[in-house]
Amino acid sequence: MVNLAHLIPVFPVIAFVTNILFGRKLRKSSALVSVSASVISLCLSIYTLIWFLKGQGSYTLFKWLIFGGTSLNIGVIVDPLTCMMLVVVSAIGTLIQVYSIGYMKDDVRFSRFFAYMSLFMSSMLGLLLADNFVTLYIFWEGVGLCSYLLISFWFERPAAARAGMKAFITTRIGDTGLLIGIFILVFSAHTIYFSDLANLTDARPLFTVAALLIFCGAVGKSAQFPLHVWLPDAMEGPTPVSALIHAATMVAAGVYLVARCFTFFSAHGPALIWVAYIGGITAVLAASIAVVNNDIKRVLAYSTISQLGFMMMGLGVGGYSAGTFHLMTHAFFKALLFLCAGSVIHSIHTQDIQKMGGIFQKMKATGTTFVIASLAISGIPPFSGFWSKDEILSEILHNGHPVLFTIATVTSFLTAFYMFRLIFLVLFGRPRSEIHPHESPGVMTVPLGILAVFAIFIGLVGSPFMNYAFQDFLHLGQAHEAGSPAPDYLVMGLSTFLASFGIAIAYLLYVLNINILPQRIRQHFAWLYNLVYNKYYIDELYNFLFIQPTLRLSRLAFKFDLGVIDGTVDNIARATVILSKIASWIDRYIVDGAVNMTAKVVGLFSLTLRRIQTGYIQTYLLIAFFSLVIILFVKLIGGL
Amino acid sequence: MMNGLIQLLNNYGLSYDIIIKASFYLIAGLTVLFALFVVLSRNIFHAAVYLAMGLLGIASVYLYLDAEFLAVVQVLIYVGAIMTLFIFTVMLTSDIIDTGPISGMFSRISVSALASLAIFFILTKVITMTAWKAVLPAEAAVSLSQLGKSLMLQYALPFEVISLISLAALIGAIVIGKAEKK
Amino acid sequence: MIPQSHFLLLGAALFSIGIFGVFTRRNAIGILMSIELILNAANINLITFSKFSADPDASGQIFALFVIAIAAASAVVGLCLVISIYRTSKTILVNKINLMKW
Numbered sequence: 001m002v003n004l005a006h007l008i009p010v011f012p013v014i015a016f017v018t019n020i021l022f023g024r025k026l027r028k029s030s031a032l033v034s035v036s037a038s039v040i041s042l043c044l045s046i047y048t049l050i051w052f053l054k055g056q057g058s059y060t061l062f063k064w065l066i067f068g069g070t071s072l073n074i075g076v077i078v079d080p081l082t083c084m085m086l087v088v089v090s091a092i093g094t095l096i097q098v099y100s101i102g103y104m105k106d107d108v109r110f111s112r113f114f115a116y117m118s119l120f121m122s123s124m125l126g127l128l129l130a131d132n133f134v135t136l137y138i139f140w141e142g143v144g145l146c147s148y149l150l151i152s153f154w155f156e157r158p159a160a161a162r163a164g165m166k167a168f169i170t171t172r173i174g175d176t177g178l179l180i181g182i183f184i185l186v187f188s189a190h191t192i193y194f195s196d197l198a199n200l201t202d203a204r205p206l207f208t209v210a211a212l213l214i215f216c217g218a219v220g221k222s223a224q225f226p227l228h229v230w231l232p233d234a235m236e237g238p239t240p241v242s243a244l245i246h247a248a249t250m251v252a253a254g255v256y257l258v259a260r261c262f263t264f265f266s267a268h269g270p271a272l273i274w275v276a277y278i279g280g281i282t283a284v285l286a287a288s289i290a291v292v293n294n295d296i297k298r299v300l301a302y303s304t305i306s307q308l309g310f311m312m313m314g315l316g317v318g319g320y321s322a323g324t325f326h327l328m329t330h331a332f333f334k335a336l337l338f339l340c341a342g343s344v345i346h347s348i349h350t351q352d353i354q355k356m357g358g359i360f361q362k363m364k365a366t367g368t369t370f371v372i373a374s375l376a377i378s379g380i381p382p383f384s385g386f387w388s389k390d391e392i393l394s395e396i397l398h399n400g401h402p403v404l405f406t407i408a409t410v411t412s413f414l415t416a417f418y419m420f421r422l423i424f425l426v427l428f429g430r431p432r433s434e435i436h437p438h439e440s441p442g443v444m445t446v447p448l449g450i451l452a453v454f455a456i457f458i459g460l461v462g463s464p465f466m467n468y469a470f471q472d473f474l475h476l477g478q479a480h481e482a483g484s485p486a487p488d489y490l491v492m493g494l495s496t497f498l499a500s501f502g503i504a505i506a507y508l509l510y511v512l513n514i515n516i517l518p519q520r521i522r523q524h525f526a527w528l529y530n531l532v533y534n535k536y537y538i539d540e541l542y543n544f545l546f547i548q549p550t551l552r553l554s555r556l557a558f559k560f561d562l563g564v565i566d567g568t569v570d571n572i573a574r575a576t577v578i579l580s581k582i583a584s585w586i587d588r589y590i591v592d593g594a595v596n597m598t599a600k601v602v603g604l605f606s607l608t609l610r611r612i613q614t615g616y617i618q619t620y621l622l623i624a625f626f627s628l629v630i631i632l633f634v635k636l637i638g639g640l
Numbered sequence: 641m642m643n644g645l646i647q648l649l650n651n652y653g654l655s656y657d658i659i660i661k662a663s664f665y666l667i668a669g670l671t672v673l674f675a676l677f678v679v680l681s682r683n684i685f686h687a688a689v690y691l692a693m694g695l696l697g698i699a700s701v702y703l704y705l706d707a708e709f710l711a712v713v714q715v716l717i718y719v720g721a722i723m724t725l726f727i728f729t730v731m732l733t734s735d736i737i738d739t740g741p742i743s744g745m746f747s748r749i750s751v752s753a754l755a756s757l758a759i760f761f762i763l764t765k766v767i768t769m770t771a772w773k774a775v776l777p778a779e780a781a782v783s784l785s786q787l788g789k790s791l792m793l794q795y796a797l798p799f800e801v802i803s804l805i806s807l808a809a810l811i812g813a814i815v816i817g818k819a820e821k822k
Numbered sequence: 823m824i825p826q827s828h829f830l831l832l833g834a835a836l837f838s839i840g841i842f843g844v845f846t847r848r849n850a851i852g853i854l855m856s857i858e859l860i861l862n863a864a865n866i867n868l869i870t871f872s873k874f875s876a877d878p879d880a881s882g883q884i885f886a887l888f889v890i891a892i893a894a895a896s897a898v899v900g901l902c903l904v905i906s907i908y909r910t911s912k913t914i915l916v917n918k919i920n921l922m923k924w
Binding site for chain 2: 823827831836845854878880881887893896897898
């Protein structure tokens with residue numbers, strides 16, 4: 001068997017180039033190009049998985065830079081984490097691209113959309129395959145770029161353009177941290193390869209700093225607090241984009257990075273604890289905002305942020321497999337949720353859930369898959385979310401973090417609550433405005449169905465029913481604690497109870513007493529409601545602290561440029577004009593004057609000397625004689 | 641009669657020497673005066689007359705130098721012939737006798753005066769500087785026969801040349817003076 | 823009796839006056855007359871040196887004789903020229919005789 005892993009990102013790149021160059025000619029066929037490239041990547045990913053299981057591992061491709069005695073090699077990493085992520089990303093990517101054929105059907109820049117999608121696919125897959133920080137960073141920036149391009153895809157809308165900028169700049173802050181972390185690592189450890197990270201176990205403070213900075217990059221990309229502000233605004237982009245990038249794949253890159261550097265992080269304790277606590281804060285913060293939001297996509301965006309926090313919590317307490325497991329299951333049901341939301345939006349052309357209601361009758365397929373996804377995310381057994389979330393809760397409890405455990409359980413409750421709030425308000429009850437739902441075409445509903453299947457069953461690979469095959473798979477090739485953990489019935493019971501409780505409360509509020517109770521609560525806790533509804537005023541705070549000063553600084557710089565620099569140029573010009581006037585005066589009166597004066601002097605002399613030339617012989621004689629007299633005189637005086 | 645005159649004068653204390661000296665200075669002064677009038681007088685006729693007088697004075701000076709023949713020749717040729725010629729020409733040509741000064745005249749006069757005064761001064765200086773040998777006049781007198789002899793013998797060639805020159809002048813004068821053919 | 827230098831001084835004086843006249847007079851005949859004065863001054867010098875030389879030397883007087891002859895010839899030719907010019911230009915003032923002047 002030959003190694004083909006490095007070809008995985010190549011086909012989407014070819015699709016990107018083709019769609020960019022020939023998009024206008026291909027039109028609707030550009031989707032075919034992208035989807036087929038995606039399918040090829042999927043096949044290659046599955047092949048690589050099998051290849052890995054047959055005992056192969058990472059390999060080097062070529063030498064890139066050679067300096068001094070060392071050389072920078074570009075290689076491909078093939079380990080359980082990467083293989084799993086490759087399959088997940090390419091599978092979900094393919095399904096979403098198929099869905100987009102229907103969703104973006106009427107868009108003018110159809111082929112451009114698929115070009116960007118392919119570019120994103122190749123960047124993400126490349127990121128997963130990178131075996132050193134440098135290559136990772138290259139693709140990291142690549143996915144950031146695609147995210148920007150796709151968020152502001154409908155750039156005629158100012159909100160979309162602003163959202164793209166916000167996403168790019170916010171993740172940039174994280175990326176800078178990542179870059180500095182990479183530099184520190186190179187400087188102190190002289191390596192960039194992930195494989196060397198396991199060896200850096202000595203507790204130097206520089207390593208902790210590097211780890212924290214690398215985590216910065218993850219905070220930015222995975223929208224953790226305090227860099228979470230871009231993700232809700234990124235919902236301005238088309239829904240397939242939200243599904244792929246901001247639910248399933250790109251935001252997972254941050255979690256992937258932490259998982260990839262897990263041994264490094266765990267060797268330097270404070271770093272990992274930071275990860276956990278940041279994750280915790282993010283989770284509960286985002287969940288609370290999701291409870292009161294009225295935009296269907298934004299609820300899901302905050303849900304994503306919250307779930308990513310959950311994953312970080314899981315990794316942070318030491319649960320490598322827990323966090324990774326949740327990453328995989330979350331990718332499926334979150335993508336499904338977004339696609340369902342997209343289907344609803346496509347049908348009734350509004351995103352305000354206060355205007356929706358009673359859609360289930362007309363959109364059975366969408367509605368059913370929506371409910372399945374919500375059950376999965378709430379953690380109801382035997383759906384996939386239950387197994388992974390449970391594992392995280394178990395890890396937190398057993399590693400002795402009571403505070404984090406409380407946070408996690410509260411978040412789980414809130415998750416169930418707001419998801420079913422969404423379900424009840426959108427799908428059930430009576431329509432609250434003039435909407436005419438109709439089911440979406442097959443090209444959209446078939447991916448929904450496929451994802452729903454995954455959302456139901458994928459969790460089982462990590463469950464006791466399959467003897468924790470997933471966890472074993474993850475630790476393949478490394479030494480790990482022997483045996484599989486016993487099922488933790490306490491935690492399982494607790495989490496199920498909380499989830500059901502959340503659903504029940506949501507039912508109480510939004511089905512039974514829909515017209516009375518929510519309003520009463522809002523009125524009673526008006527101040528709290530306002531605080532949470534306005535996202536804890538974090539955006540306003542950032543605006544005050546950072547954006548306004550930056551704008552003021554740029555305005556100042558502009559004034560400086562205009563006044564001082566341009567002013568200097570103007571003044572130099574004025575000075576030059578004055579100088580030239582002086583020079584011309586000098587030239588005219590002094591220089592020309594000198595010349596004129598010379599001429600006048602010559603004229604004067606000649607006028608005087610002219611008088612000798614009288615034309616009369618007598619004068620000439622006189623002159624000659626006078627000269628003789630002078631000579632004689634001189635001789636006489638001299639001789640005397 | 642002369643002796644009687646000289647004796648008379650001797651009685652008044654005037655010796656022969658003093659008479660000769662005094663008369664010489666008188667005549668020399670007059671000559672110079674006449675020469676000055678020649679160059680300074682506006683009227684050309686007057687100038688010609690003054691020239692004649694001056695030439696006569698010079699002839700007298702020759703007498704003091706024991707050159708009797710030359711004095712006579714001077715009077716005959718210079719005063720008699722040449723001055724007659726001058727007077728003739730003056731009569732023939734000058735319709736306008738008196739002429740006024742022209743604009744550029746003043747500086748010329750002053751510069752010429754300066755030049756002539758300068759040359760006079762130089763010559764005077766040279767003359768007075770030189771140590772002339774004192775010679776008794778009686779021994780150095782040249783006789784007429786001596787003059788005739790040297791003219792025919794020693795200076796025969798210049799004598800012939802002079803006659804040629806005179807001939808040439810004669811012919812030239814006639815040619816130039818001929819009236820134009822109409 | 824009368825020293826040599828006095829005669830020479832007389833000659834010098836006449837010479838200077840004649841020079842002055844050459845430069846100054848406007849009338850052509852006047853210039854010729856001044857030239858005659860110069861020649862005569864030269865004659866005085868010649869004869870003085872002839873008399874006050876060591877041997878009785880006649881060359882001075884002979885030379886003076888020749889000078890007189892030459893002066894006569896030149897005066898003749900000059901005056902003829904003056905008359906000829908007078909015929910064409912009707913003037914004998916040297917500053918007015920400028921046929922060849924541009």
